[in-house]
Amino acid sequence: AQSVTQPDIHITVSEGASLELRCNYSYGATPYLFWYVQSPGQGLQLLLKYFSGDTLVQGIKGFEAEFKRSQSSFNLRKPSVHWSDAAEYFCAVAGGGGGADGLTFGKGTHLIIQP
Amino acid sequence: GAVVSQHPSWVICKSGTSVKIECRSLDFQATTMFWYRQFPKQSLMLMATSNEGSKATYEQGVEKDKFLINHASLTLSTLTVTSAHPEDSSFYICSARGYNEQFFGPGTRLTVL
Numbered sequence: 132a133q134s135v136t137q138p139d140i141h142i143t144v145s146e147g148a149s150l151e152l153r154c155n156y157s158y159g160a161t162p163y164l165f166w167y168v169q170s171p172g173q174g175l176q177l178l179l180k181y182f183s184g185d186t187l188v189q190g191i192k193g194f195e196a197e198f199k200r201s202q203s204s205f206n207l208r209k210p211s212v213h214w215s216d217a218a219e220y221f222c223a224v225a226g227g228g229g230g231a232d233g234l235t236f237g238k239g240t241h242l243i244i245q246p
Numbered sequence: 247g248a249v250v251s252q253h254p255s256w257v258i259c260k261s262g263t264s265v266k267i268e269c270r271s272l273d274f275q276a277t278t279m280f281w282y283r284q285f286p287k288q289s290l291m292l293m294a295t296s297n298e299g300s301k302a303t304y305e306q307g308v309e310k311d312k313f314l315i316n317h318a319s320l321t322l323s324t325l326t327v328t329s330a331h332p333e334d335s336s337f338y339i340c341s342a343r344g345y346n347e348q349f350f351g352p353g354t355r356l357t358v359l
Contacts, residue, residue, distance in 0.1 A: 167350075174250065174339070175290075175350040221289065233280045233292035233305075234341075234348065 133158040133224050137237035144212050145245045152207040152240050154196075154222030163225040164205040165234065166196055170218045178220075181205060192216070217244045248274050250342045252351035259330055260359055267325045267354045269340030275320035276342035281313075284337040284353070296323040330358040 134157045144150050156162055163182050167175040179190025186198040196207045205222060219241050223234040249272040259265050269279055277298045282290040294315050295303045302315035312334075314326040323342075327334055335358045341348040 172352065174352040175341075177347060177349075180347065233282075233295055234290075235292070236289045238289045 133162070133235045135222050135224050135235055135237035137220075137222055137240050139240045140238070141241045141243065143243040143245055146214055147211050150207075150209045150212045150216070150242070152220050152222075152242070154205045154207065154237060155203050156205060156222070156224045157203065158224055164196075164198060165223040165225070166190065166194070166205075166207045167221045167223060167236075168192075168218045169221060169239075175221065178207070212242075212244055214244045214246070217242055248342070248344050248349040250340065250349045250351040252338075252340055252354050254354060255352065256355040256357075258357045258359065261331050262329055264326055264328045265330055265356060267327075267338055267340075267356075269323045269325070269342070269351055271321045271342040271344065271349070274342070274344040276323075276344050277320060278343040279317060279323040280341045280343070280348065281315060281323075281325050282339045282341070284339060286337075290339060293325075327356065330356070332358045334358050 136155045138153050165180045166178040169175050178194045179188045181188045181198045188196050194209050198205050219239045221239045222237040225232045225234050251270045253268045279296040281293045283293050284290045292305050293308045296315045296317040298317045304310045317323040337353050337355050339353040341350045
């Protein structure tokens with residue numbers, strides 16, 4: 132069965148500093164990987180996704196993620212965070228193409244931004 | 247963009263009653279919708295896959311007789327929590343499949359007293 136591990140429950144970063152959120156997955160075949168952000172009172176918003184091709188994926192809001200098959204990782208990065216980035220971040224994996232299958236989510240990382 | 251709504255956004259009910267939650271894709275048609283459950287400070291767990299015009303597919307451990315899913319049209323799926331108990335209190339989130347990805351609703355907070 133597929134699984135996702137986000138080892139950091141909370142991360143605190145100063146505004147303007149760089150950010151990296153870790154994600155490791157377990158899946159037997161080529162995974163479809165996603166990063167979502169969840170803000171209070173709002174639905175999950177897709178930041179970026181990886182299906183195939185270039186292993187460095189660009190997303191919205193200045194986020195990027197790098198797929199590393201050898202490390203089974205899909206870490207999310209941002210060069211300079213803004214106070215509005217404070218939220219819950221979820222990494223997810225799907226076995227089927229695109230949105231064909233239900234997603235398996237990690238436990239999430241709560242991002243706190245210090246002024 | 248693709249928008250998914252849920253109604254109600256929160257509901258409080260008494261133990262033993264049934265509660266229906268609606269999930270609608272507002273500007274696209276979705277043959278497939280998904281229902282997730284999220285406990286406080288925890289991840290989303292896939293409960294079931296809802297396909298328009300056919301029976302839902304439930305994940306292992308999810309009671310199909312307790313969580314009734316109906317996907318009667320290309321824009322509406324409903325989740326009915328039957329004979330709700332306090333342990334069913336949770337945040338229920340739906341998503342609709344469209345444009346090769348899933349779009350999530352804002353969620354419904356269910357509290358069973």
